[in-house]
Amino acid sequence: MSGAGSEDRVTGDLLELAQWALDGLKGSADYVQVFAERTLQVRVECLDGEVLATCVEPREGIGCMVRQGDRWRQRSLAPAELGGLPGWLDPAAGAAGERPAWPGPGVPDFTPVPAGEWLVPDAGTAHSLRTMEDFTARAVAVVDTDGVRAASADRIVRRRMEATVVVDGARYRGLNRWLERGPADPDRAAAHTESRVALAHAVDSSRAAVTGRYRTPVVFGPSAACGFLHELVGHALEGDNFAMRSDYVAGLRKPGAVPAMLTVRDDATLPDGYGSYAIDDEGVAGGVTTLLANGELGAPITSVRAAQRHGYTPTGNGRRTDYRELALPRASNTVVPPGTEDPVALLHGAGTGVLYVGCLGAGMINLATGEFSFAALNCVYITPDGHRVPARDVSLVGDALETLARMEGIGSDFGGDSITCGKQNQMVGIGLFSPSIRYSALDWSAA
Amino acid sequence: MRELELRAEAGLAVAAAVEDALEPGEHAATFLDRTARRRLVVDAAGRKRLYIEDGTFGGFVRLGRGGRELYLNAHELAAAGAPALLATGRPLFPAGSPLPARERAELHTPVNADGEGWESTDSRLDLAAAAPETARLTEAVATGLRPGQTVQGLQLADVLGESVHSTSGGRRRWSRCYGVELTAVAADERSGRIASVTRYAQDLAKLDPAGLGTELALTAAGMGTPSGDERELLGNEVVFTPGAAAQLLRAIVSTVLLNPVTRALPLRTALIDDGLAAGYGAKAFDCEGTPTGRTELITAAGVQRAVATRKAAVGGDGAEPKLTGHAWWNPLKNFPQLAANNVHLAPTTAGGALLAGERLVVVDARTLGVEEFRSGGQLAFRLLAVRAVDGVPQEPLRPMTVEGEAIDLLAALTEVGETVSYFPGVFSVGGAYLAMNLSRLTSRSRGTDELS
Numbered sequence: 017m018s019g020a021g022s023e024d025r026v027t028g029d030l031l032e033l034a035q036w037a038l039d040g041l042k043g044s045a046d047y048v049q050v051f052a053e054r055t056l057q058v059r060v061e062c063l064d065g066e067v068l069a070t071c072v073e074p075r076e077g078i079g080c081m082v083r084q085g086d087r088w089r090q091r092s093l094a095p096a097e098l099g100g101l102p103g104w105l106d107p108a109a110g111a112a113g114e115r116p117a118w119p120g121p122g123v124p125d126f127t128p129v130p131a132g133e134w135l136v137p138d139a140g141t142a143h144s145l146r147t148m149e150d151f152t153a154r155a156v157a158v159v160d161t162d163g164v165r166a167a168s169a170d171r172i173v174r175r176r177m178e179a180t181v182v183v184d185g186a187r188y189r190g191l192n193r194w195l196e197r198g199p200a201d202p203d204r205a206a207a208h209t210e211s212r213v214a215l216a217h218a219v220d221s222s223r224a225a226v227t228g229r230y231r232t233p234v235v236f237g238p239s240a241a242c243g244f245l246h247e248l249v250g251h252a253l254e255g256d257n258f259a260m261r262s263d264y265v266a267g268l269r270k271p272g273a274v275p276a277m278l279t280v281r282d283d284a285t286l287p288d289g290y291g292s293y294a295i296d297d298e299g300v301a302g303g304v305t306t307l308l309a310n311g312e313l314g315a316p317i318t319s320v321r322a323a324q325r326h327g328y329t330p331t332g333n334g335r336r337t338d339y340r341e342l343a344l345p346r347a348s349n350t351v352v353p354p355g356t357e358d359p360v361a362l363l364h365g366a367g368t369g370v371l372y373v374g375c376l377g378a379g380m381i382n383l384a385t386g387e388f389s390f391a392a393l394n395c396v397y398i399t400p401d402g403h404r405v406p407a408r409d410v411s412l413v414g415d416a417l418e419t420l421a422r423m424e425g426i427g428s429d430f431g432g433d434s435i436t437c438g439k440q441n442q443m444v445g446i447g448l449f450s451p452s453i454r455y456s457a458l459d460w461s462a463a
Numbered sequence: 464m465r466e467l468e469l470r471a472e473a474g475l476a477v478a479a480a481v482e483d484a485l486e487p488g489e490h491a492a493t494f495l496d497r498t499a500r501r502r503l504v505v506d507a508a509g510r511k512r513l514y515i516e517d518g519t520f521g522g523f524v525r526l527g528r529g530g531r532e533l534y535l536n537a538h539e540l541a542a543a544g545a546p547a548l549l550a551t552g553r554p555l556f557p558a559g560s561p562l563p564a565r566e567r568a569e570l571h572t573p574v575n576a577d578g579e580g581w582e583s584t585d586s587r588l589d590l591a592a593a594a595p596e597t598a599r600l601t602e603a604v605a606t607g608l609r610p611g612q613t614v615q616g617l618q619l620a621d622v623l624g625e626s627v628h629s630t631s632g633g634r635r636r637w638s639r640c641y642g643v644e645l646t647a648v649a650a651d652e653r654s655g656r657i658a659s660v661t662r663y664a665q666d667l668a669k670l671d672p673a674g675l676g677t678e679l680a681l682t683a684a685g686m687g688t689p690s691g692d693e694r695e696l697l698g699n700e701v702v703f704t705p706g707a708a709a710q711l712l713r714a715i716v717s718t719v720l721l722n723p724v725t726r727a728l729p730l731r732t733a734l735i736d737d738g739l740a741a742g743y744g745a746k747a748f749d750c751e752g753t754p755t756g757r758t759e760l761i762t763a764a765g766v767q768r769a770v771a772t773r774k775a776a777v778g779g780d781g782a783e784p785k786l787t788g789h790a791w792w793n794p795l796k797n798f799p800q801l802a803a804n805n806v807h808l809a810p811t812t813a814g815g816a817l818l819a820g821e822r823l824v825v826v827d828a829r830t831l832g833v834e835e836f837r838s839g840g841q842l843a844f845r846l847l848a849v850r851a852v853d854g855v856p857q858e859p860l861r862p863m864t865v866e867g868e869a870i871d872l873l874a875a876l877t878e879v880g881e882t883v884s885y886f887p888g889v890f891s892v893g894g895a896y897l898a899m900n901l902s903r904l905t906s907r908s909r910g911t912d913e914l915s
Contacts, residue, residue: 056551057536060558061797067560068774069798073536074551096543121550128558148797185725189838221838229864340538379831385688389831389845393838411831411843413864443795463841463866 022122023155026054027167029119030157036116037078037101038159044105045082049160049320051297052078053339056124058151062131064144076118079339080104081321088321092340125171125200126151129207134177136212143215146178147207158299160320166299172197172445174290174434175207179215183222188408190217191375191393195290195434217374217394224408226397229461232368233424234412235454236376238431240392242450243376245280246350246437247388248416253307253314254333254439255322255345257383264386267417269313275423276311277355284332284348289447290434291335291348298334298343305331307350319345337442344439349447355426362425362454365400371407371460372396375433379412386416395462407462414459427452464591465515467499467623471580471637474520478629480542481524484549485631488528491549494750494792495522495540496626503590505597505617513590520627522750523792526552531559536794567771570785571756573636574739574747580637581747583739586666588621588643593667600672604647607676609855611652612683618646619667622743628752638747642885645670649679654687654859660706662884665741674883677818677854678704684856685826685849699902700877701848702817705894707828709886712806714830714842715869716760716890719767720801722840723778727765728874733809734761736770738788742805742885742893748788750799755788760806765870775801791889807893808879817880817896818854831864840868867904875903 030052037050055075061068079092082105091104095118102109134147150173157167175194180187192214196204236244251257252265267273284302286292293302298320306314316322319334322345334343363370374394381388395407432449478493485491497518504512524535526549535552537544575581601614608614624640646661660679662670681704703711716734738746738755748754751773760778761767769779772790791802818824827847843866850857867875877900882893 058555058558059797067558069534070555070559071534071536071797072552072555073538073794074548075538094539094541094544095547096541121547121554123554186840187722191838218838224839338538389829391831391843408839409841409843411864411866413831413845461843461864461866463839463843 023169026119026122026155027157027169029116030054030155031159031165031167032116033078033118034157034159035165036113037080038161039113040102040109041080041082041105042161044109045084047083047161049081049158049164049298050078051336051339051343052157053154054119055152055154055338056122058124058126060128060149062134062147065132065135067131075338077339079336079341081342083324090342124151124153126173129175133207134211136208136215139215141181141215141219143218144180145211145215146180147211148176150174156297158295158297160299164299166295168294170197170293171199172290173200174445175210177211177214179211179218181218181222188218188222190214190219190221192217193434195288197288197292220394220406221408224406224462226405226407226462229459231457231459232371233365233454233456234371234373234458234460235362235452236373237452238429238450239433239448240373240376241453242350242352242448243433243435244390245352245450246347246446246448247379247381247390248420249274249280249308250282250347250350251381252383253316254347255316255318255326255328258316259322259326260383262384264383264416267386272311273417274308274311274313274420277426278308278423279306279353280308281306281351282317282331282333282347282349283351286349286351286447286449288432289349289449290445291447293348296332296334296343297336300330300332300334302332302348305333317345317347319343335444337444341442344442346439346444347437347446349449352426352450352453354428354430354451357425357427359427359429359452362427362452363398365398367400369400370398371410371458372398373410381416388416389413409463411461412458419455419458422456422458423453424456425454464513465501467501467621468517469625469639470497470520471625471627471639474625474627475629475635475637477520477540477542477545478627478635480545481549482629482631484546490527490631492525492628492630492752493522494626494628494752495520496624497521499623500620501590502618502620503594503597505601507613507615509598511594511597521794524548527562528556530562531556532562533559534798538794563773566773567784567786569753570787571754573754575636577634577636580639582639582641583741583745584641584665587641588667590619590621593619600645603672604676604679606673607678608649608680609684612649612680614647615650615657616648618644620644620646624743624746626746628748628750630752634752636748636752640743640745641665642741642743643667643670645672645675647672647675647679649683651683651687654684656683656686658683658686661886663743663886664884671883678706681824681849681851681854681856682706682826685824685847685859687859699900701823701825701899701901703825703828703897703899705883705896706886707825708897709892709894710828710830711844711872711897712808713888713892714844715872716803716806716892718840718842718869719761720770720777720803722869724761724765724767724870726870728870730761730763730765730873731811731876732873732879733759733763734806734873735809736760736789736803736806738804740805740807742891743887744804744891746804749790750792751786751790753786753788753790755804758787760803761873763809765874770801772799772801774798777801803890805885805891805893807882808876808895808897810881810895811879813880815880815896817878817898818851820853822851823860824849824851824856841866842869842872865901865904871904875899875901
């Protein structure tokens with residue numbers, strides 16, 4: 017946990033443990049995969065310059081997945097339970113040699129931002145500031161009966177800021193987030209610069225002056241555009257979802273259903289992506305997969321199980337929250353390369369004005385029908401005469417195939433964001449990188 | 464047939480192991496809970512399979528020393544793992560938070576003494592005896608369906624929730640919640656959709672399969688795609704099914720716990736939370752060990768009462784709030800969060816009457832967005848609805864979106880039926896047939912306006 021040498025020792029220990037488990041199970045199954053993990057998460061939450069709570073979460077153990085004939089089974093064990101593993105598949109089986117020791121506790125390489133440094137100097141607006149700083153040191157090792165033997169270690173710090181202003185008793189929040197991957201950067205910007213952005217969003221929210229429901233052109237800003245496509249296209253191209261052959265997926269596969277101007281990739285190799293990794297949680301090297309290009313769908317992203325079940329090419333996208341869960345086909349970082357349009361020109365209206373979406377909050381798509389509903393933050397309505405009016409809590413609803421057909425411009429700008437994405441109760445971090453993208457018409461409403 | 468095992472004593476043994484692992488000068492509070500479920504699944508051909516999910520204890524240890532405290536998150540914790548958990552936390556005391564200057568007083572009186580337990584009911588489902596009854600239950604559900612709808616499956620389950628709380632040199636308690644679930648799945652030939660509806664009660668005899676069938680028929684029909692001559696959800700009065708009402712109520716409660724009501728409006732009903740009610744969330748104490756009880760979260764006068772945990776409070780008149788038993792351990796968060804236990808609306812009428820005559824019935828009220836990712840207290844819902852006559856579905860209607868603040872949505876309710884079932888989630892929500900006048904909402908939208 018403190019330095020590369022320590023990380024190497026931990027991943028080496030985990031590999032030995034995983035191999036010990038594999039050796040004990042491989043005689044009783046057609047395929048065995050063992051995932052060993054030691055993760056420490058430290059989360060510090062501050063409120064108005066004071067530490068409100070500090071949460072420490074160790075996640076340590078081994079997850080085993082086996083295939084016997086066409087039957088898949090899974091078991092997870094904490095370090096104190098490893099003695100029960102050898103008899104799992106075959107009660108008569110003994111341990112495969114002496115069990116290696118679980119790696120001892122380390123000291124986390126993490127110094128939280130002092131609580132007072134989050135505060136915005138000369139804010140000019142009365143507000144409350146809640147901040148969350150999440151440090152994660154994660155070491156994993158994977159071995160399987162197909163010859164996989166790999167390990168890696170990661171260090172991530174993610175900060176989230178939530179500013180609240182109160183107007184006439186009502187609370188209005190503004191959010192911001194920041195990510196650092198790898199060793200701590202001694203030259204990082206002061207924390208309050210990120211807090212100030214959240215405060216600006218909160219103030220905009222309190223001044224929102226657009227309400228009702230509308231249909232106008234909509235421009236998603238950098239990374240928000242990618243978040244939208246991650247939901248509309250990315251989830252449909254996850255191997256398990258893709259295999260369901262829903263009406264929506266069938267519609268996506270039809271000629272002309274996806275815009276020829278659009279390219280979408282899954283890229284685990286980005287140096288600063290929240291979802292980047294050297295190996296996925298099944299030991300497969302992270303790479304780049306084209307999801308969509310030249311108006312056609314590419315390959316689905318897969319986990320080992322999805323690939324074996326459905327005959328897909330493994331893509332190194334098996335991800336899990338921790339050792340207790342099965343790896344699922346998940347995105348790493350969703351990336352849309354920049355286009356050629358001037359991002360400022362994309363905002364020009366055609367008599368109706370344009371909605372600009374700065375951040376996609378949360379929502380969902382029905383992968384059976386393609387119906388979607390999302391909440392959006394940091395939105396601005398740009399009137400036909402160029403006035404910028406803040407819009408609060410915009411709801412976007414519509415049909416995904418119809419919406420994709422209305423894509424009409426991709427900007428030359430580019431930006432990134434870090435989000436957490438849920439699937440089957442597993443949350444993983446995902447990076448979003450894209451330029452601005454314009455759609456000719458979307459239905460939206462503002463509160 | 465295998466029974467659900469009672470393990471509160473084992474949970475307390477883990478808490479004792481935490482105490483044993485403390486070093487001099489340290490103190491701890493331990494909360495652990497688990498859920499176990501036994502499901503008898505019956506398919507359309509009448510074949511039965513039994514599944515058992517036997518959850519392990521997980522929760523947190525609040526470890527204190529030298530005026531500072533840390534929350535140690537333990538998704539799963541056994542006695543043997545307690546020393547390692549504390550050892551992981553100790554180096555991080557310098558980053559911990561200061562202990563509160565003083566602890567808040569408690570509002571409710573404990574229902575169980577120190578060292579003792581509390582059970583929501585001593586009733587238990589005899590699943591072996593109930594198994595032959597599934598054919599009768601299926602038939603009863605089917606009486607509520609319309610022609611073209613068929614029962615595709617049935618699930619009879621019992622659910623056991625256990626929690627323990629222990630503090631250094633202080634309280635040591637356990638709590639146990641038990642109930643029975645009946646879930647039916649139906650296919651609708653006309654809409655081509657499959658829908659499911661669940662009912663929950665403390666014992667099988669209190670479940671109403673025919674009522675479940677009525678809601679299932681409405682839901683399966685309402686999930687369908689409107690035909691070519693699609694109709695909008697016209698008219699001001701709509702009725703929510705219990706399932707849709709629970710969706711609505713869950714979003715309202717989640718919102719007011721973050722964005723308290725700022726203007727009182729008179730209501731036909733009151734929003735009540737009761738930790739000891741017969742829902743999934745029945746418990747004698749919350750995750751901080753605070754006794755639960757009955758609280759009017761929002762009164763009929765539209766005033767939001769205070770609820771509080773050690774580190775958070777919302778609502779009330781500005782006076783120092785007492786601990787109300789509303790702390791919930793969310794393993795994704797850093798300290799116990801404000802939540803509810805079993806919420807429901809005070810009834811104003813018998814629920815069945817709300818389906819009489821021609822009605823527009825909302826069968827799904829999906830909230831748009833997640834509360835913590837919204838910047839204000841406004842709520843938005845996508846409503847799926849069906850036209851029904853005397854509770855019999857006719858045709859699905861085009862979806863619509865409604866928006867408003869929590870208090871506006873509550874004020875728009877014109878009638879509230881009896882709670883027919885609780886629904887599971889972060890907190891348990893009582894579902895009842897509700898009537899709502901949409902014209903009372905401040906922001907109601909049907910069509911699409913042009914903005915200029």
